[in-house]
Amino acid sequence: MFFRGHSMKFISTAIMATLVLATMPLAAMAQPTGGLPVPPEVPDGSTFVLFGPYWGQKATVQGRQVPLPPSGAYGNFQLPDGGWYPVGVTPPAGWPATIVGGRCNGSCPAGVNSGTFALIAP
Numbered sequence: 001m002f003f004r005g006h007s008m009k010f011i012s013t014a015i016m017a018t019l020v021l022a023t024m025p026l027a028a029m030a031q032p033t034g035g036l037p038v039p040p041e042v043p044d045g046s047t048f049v050l051f052g053p054y055w056g057q058k059a060t061v062q063g064r065q066v067p068l069p070p071s072g073a074y075g076n077f078q079l080p081d082g083g084w085y086p087v088g089v090t091p092p093a094g095w096p097a098t099i100v101g102g103r104c105n106g107s108c109p110a111g112v113n114s115g116t117f118a119l120i121a122p
Contacts, residue, residue: 035065036121039092042077042085050075051118052109072109074099074118087117095119 038046038061048066050057050073059067061077069075077085089105091098097106102114109120 035063035067036069037092037094038064038066038077039085043080045080046085047078048075049078051116052111069121071121074109074112074116074120076118084117085119087119091119094122096122 038048042061044061044063046061048059048061048069050069052074054070054073054075057069059069066077076087079085087098087100089098089100091106097104097108097120099105099108099112099116099118099120102112102116104112106120112118
């Protein structure tokens, strides 16, 4: 009888764990770690393109995050349709500053030009 009770408890626990995993959203399980959250308007599959000293380095948005770029690096999101994320004066959550038309809104690196619209990594 003792073993039977333990078997039932183990089976019950295993079934509950399976139900929790089966009902968990796929996005929650697939989220990369150590990344930056992307603005709500930036869908998965977009590309974060770095400017300045890291010119041309790219990372793909996955699980509503982008891999953490080097500290102080700046760039913008190219959307799947080829357009660009419209960078504003107020940085989105997780980003410390923006560059809008070459003007810094926060702590920015040197050397940006008037055509720069970018988010700055922490």
